[in-house]
Amino acid sequence: MNEIFKKLKGDLLEQLSDLDEKLPPLERLSATNHIAAKAINTIKETLKEQEFDSEEDEIQFYKFINPEILSHPIEEGIRYNILINEPIHTVENIVKYYEDELKVMQSFFRMNNFHYQYFKNNFVELDKIYFTNYTGPLTIPLPEVPYHIGYRCTPMSCLFAQFIANERIQHFILQQIAKTRHWVPGFAENFQSDGFPEIKWTGDITNVVELAYGIHLTGQINNGNASLNQIVRWLERSLKINIGNIQKKFTEIEGRKRLSFTRFLDRMKQEILRKIDSDNS
Template sequence: MKTELSKIRSELEDALLYDDTFTSSAGKLNEATALIREALFKIKSNISEDGFESQNDEIEFFKLFKPAILALKIGLIYRYNLKLNEPVGTSETILKYYESEIKSIQSFFRINSFHYQYYKNNLTNMDTDYFLRNAGPLDLPTEDINDLDPNFSTPMSLLFAKFKGYESIQQFSLNQIALACAEPTKKTPGDSLKWTGDSINVVELAYGLYLTGQLNNGNASLNQIVRWLEENLQVKIGVVQRRFTEIGRRKRLSQTKYIDQMKENIQEKIDQGNS
């Protein structure tokens, strides 16, 4: 069952990654939430049919797997509303708006501080009370912790999803603050750089930056990185996922030809010394 669940999750994440504009309009947001709802339905059906092989598998599902899926929905809806209500004004106005949002999120973490510390420190001593469906009432109550379906929820799975989702919103808000604080740079004609190599090489570069988490503490999406490269290097990539399949189809050459070439040239330079 784990393999099937991982496949469903992977397909969902790929679909959301393919188009990161889901928070740009209500229509787009509805598309994204529909994808998540469909994935959850498939996951629930799998669990209803196959169950869990062990107690540890059930705990892992409700502690890590399901909260990660729900956090995607929480994050999408939250970001949509943040951008929808973002004030029109100076950088200082936008700065205060997102700082206020961060304070609100931190207040939520403080209200639920006992369980948030359990989440942050990856503790396990209460897992059988928190993440098994037949667990009884909690000794330490907290607000809004239950899903509607007792066969597909546990006392803490939704709260853990909120922790994960709100952390992503906190990072998103920090990124918006950084953008608001950034000083615009004036470019001179001599500053302009243009990519003159093969555009497929930019695809390798984009995936390398994305998969190694080099930008925005690993929170920059693949499409954000591609747009940034296109804008700053004056190159057109097109649909990056389709271009990536071109890399996968390489047979005679290395599938990472450009990055391999970079590695060889850098190593050659190192071998030659600093001259």
């Protein structure tokens, strides 16, 4: 059953990635909630009709898949409230406003420190209690489910969704502070703060898509817990490019008939081997 939910999560991330970042906050919130509501309803109906294949599948769903799906409407709701309450004032006061919001996020993590450390370190010892329909005696406190979503959600699964959303909101707040100060981290015009020239991707965009899928499928970031969408957005920011619809780009890769599907990664491999041969000759 988890294959259904994994595909659902992928479709959700693809639809959300297509949303225009420049949409007004209310429009973006409405669009996100609409997309997420369809995914949540699919989960509800699927859970009514099917059971998990094993306890491990149930844990995997409530620990990883469900929190990621639920995190997006949570994140967008927080982002909306932050944006509409931004004061019309001096740069210093606006920055202070965002810094105060950042403190709120940090306070939330401190208040839930035990569970947050379980989340951050990917501990497994309490998974049966946290992520299954466990009915045995409890020796540790569990958080209350903060809202009703139409299907059984373990309290810790919902809290993990909040952790994911709040972590992304922290990055959003830092971006807003940088934007308010007219400062881009690490870059200024054509030079970085350390005096070195600006670095940006000038190759084929499809090559970056190969790279993104390679990083995602081999679990190189955040112990394999980073979503494909997160990796793509990270590469876009780091390489100063706009990848656009990644699924369409991947379709281009799948459509390669005469050449290798992974010709960019193959070329990288060949160049590294050539370099090794050259150094050893």
